[in-house]
Amino acid sequence: xxxxxxxxxxxxxxxxxxxxxxxxxxxxxxxxxxxxxxxxxxxxxxxxxxxxxxxxxxxxxxxxxxxxxxxxxxxxxxxxxxxxxxxxxxxxxxxxxxxxxxxxxxxxxxxxxxxxxxxxxxxxxxxxxxxxxxxxxxxxxxxxxxxxxxxxxxxxxxxxxxxxxxxxxxxxxxxxxxxxxxxxxxxxxxxxxxxxxxxxxxxxxxxxxxxxxxxxxxxxxxxxxxxxxxxxxxxxxxxxxxxxxxxxxxxxxxxxxxxxxxxxxxxxxxxxxxxxxxxxxxxxxxxxxxxxxxxxxxxxxxxxxxxxxxxxxxxxxxxxxxxxxxxxxxxxxxxxxxxxxxxxxxxxxxxxxxxxxxxxxxxxxxxxxxxxxxxxxxxxxxxxxxxxxxxxxxxxxxxxxxxxxxxxxxxxxxxxxxxxxxxxxxxxxxxxxxxxxxxxxxxxxxxxxxxxxxxxxxxxxxxxxxxxxxxxxxxx
Numbered sequence: 001x002x003x004x005x006x007x008x009x010x011x012x013x014x015x016x017x018x019x020x021x022x023x024x025x026x027x028x029x030x031x032x033x034x035x036x037x038x039x040x041x042x043x044x045x046x047x048x049x050x051x052x053x054x055x056x057x058x059x060x061x062x063x064x065x066x067x068x069x070x071x072x073x074x075x076x077x078x079x080x081x082x083x084x085x086x087x088x089x090x091x092x093x094x095x096x097x098x099x100x101x102x103x104x105x106x107x108x109x110x111x112x113x114x115x116x117x118x119x120x121x122x123x124x125x126x127x128x129x130x131x132x133x134x135x136x137x138x139x140x141x142x143x144x145x146x147x148x149x150x151x152x153x154x155x156x157x158x159x160x161x162x163x164x165x166x167x168x169x170x171x172x173x174x175x176x177x178x179x180x181x182x183x184x185x186x187x188x189x190x191x192x193x194x195x196x197x198x199x200x201x202x203x204x205x206x207x208x209x210x211x212x213x214x215x216x217x218x219x220x221x222x223x224x225x226x227x228x229x230x231x232x233x234x235x236x237x238x239x240x241x242x243x244x245x246x247x248x249x250x251x252x253x254x255x256x257x258x259x260x261x262x263x264x265x266x267x268x269x270x271x272x273x274x275x276x277x278x279x280x281x282x283x284x285x286x287x288x289x290x291x292x293x294x295x296x297x298x299x300x301x302x303x304x305x306x307x308x309x310x311x312x313x314x315x316x317x318x319x320x321x322x323x324x325x326x327x328x329x330x331x332x333x334x335x336x337x338x339x340x341x342x343x344x345x346x347x348x349x350x351x352x353x354x355x356x357x358x359x360x361x362x363x364x365x366x367x368x369x370x371x372x373x374x375x376x377x378x379x380x381x382x383x384x385x386x387x388x389x390x391x392x393x394x395x396x397x398x399x400x401x402x403x404x405x406x407x408x409x410x411x412x413x414x415x416x417x418x419x420x421x422x423x424x425x426x427x428x429x430x431x432x433x434x435x436x437x438x439x440x441x442x443x444x445x446x447x448x449x450x451x452x453x454x455x456x457x458x459x460x461x462x463x464x465x466x467x468x469x470x471x472x473x474x475x476x
Contacts, residue, residue, distance in 0.1 A: 134199035172204035176237035206236035233336035245282035297323035357384035366411040374399035
């Protein structure tokens with residue numbers, strides 16, 4: 001009866017923790033073996049049989065029969081006389097050297113062992129629970145989950161989902177967001193690892209896959225495989241760019257992602273704390289793809305080297321700032337998205353650099369005269385030729401030493417810096433002239449306004465005098 005009650009108590013606790021019956025049986029076997037070991041010092045010769053259906057368990061100890069004077073270890077050995085006290089009939093069939101199985105009464109553990117049993121059982125249940133949590137979330141990496149913020153620390157935000165605690169490190173957070181205890185947040189499961197403290201479940205809101213899953217949730221065509229997301233580049237909380245491709249000519253991938261009146265894209269933008277999202281329609285032509293990726297700016301010209309994965313993008317001078325973006329975010333995201341290294345230039349700046357690169361070495365001040373001819377014979381005549389040549393290649397040219405090469409580089413460097421200074425001075429002069437022009441226009445407008453006011457005042461005075469004269473005539 002005691003056994004049944006004990007089993008029922010443990011079974012009830014296990015049900016509350018959602019522990020399977022097979023796991024419960026293993027835990028109980030381990031529990032009783034632990035109690036035997038604490039009570040007797042050794043449990044290597046013990047075995048436990050637990051019957052959850054009947055609510056029964058039995059503990060068996062296998063001992064070796066020894067002579068009356070041969071008992072050295074009471075835990076492992078027993079005499080025939082001790083067996084006769086329990087079962088005289090059985091003792092008649094046994095002899096020294098045989099094995100004897102003794103049944104242990106659970107009551108021998110006493111009350112002092114009950115507290116220890118509860119601690120052991122509780123710890124084992126926690127281990128099983130952690131194992132279940134790990135196995136569950138290890139199979140859900142990449143899924144979107146919704147949890148409640150439980151604790152906010154400097155480097156981590158801890159989110160609870162039922163019995164599981166998930167961790168969002170600082171680098172996986174959107175920098176512009178602030179989290180508070182009790183907030184409900186959506187994130188993607190990034191990784192799951194087992195540690196000494198239990199499963200470490202890392203979630204993310206800044207990962208590219210989180211944006212992918214958000215589009216998958218909001219755009220049915222992506223979930224169905226009609227539209228593919230080819231690439232994603234993000235500056236979390238600021239701007240993101242994605243490349244989409246439709247496998248059905250009747251479906252516009254950009255329009256499908258935007259949704260009716262922007263309903264789909266707006267839902268994603270709100271979830272990402274107003275992160276701007278540029279949707280790029282895929283093209284196999286690199287010039288078209290790069291041009292679309294640089295949106296919202298529109299390049300005037302693109303010079304692309306597909307082998308080197310390099311692109312020079314030329315923009316109108318007024319659009320250059322938009323093309324680069326705050327902190328270079330727009331051009332950098334476009335480069336990540338297309339996997340091309342992109343350098344953006346204003347039209348005027350590019351023309352200056354082009355002229356600079358095409359300048360002949362012979363025309364540069366300070367260029368060693370003796371070095372010009374050997375370089376020219378090697379096919380190096382312009383600044384561009386020199387800068388695109390390897391230093392070892394230049395030193396292999398007859399007549400070019402390390403000292404002369406250093407002078408050549410110094411001359412070119414001074415030439416470039418002088419051109420840059422002149423260009424900056426020209427920009428300042430243009431800006432000054434523009435400012436003076438604006439101020440002049442403002443002054444002219446003010447004078448015109450003042451003149452108009454004086455004329456209106458004179459006209460009003462004349463009208464008043466005419467009215468007074470008319471009134472006098474009427475009265476007379």
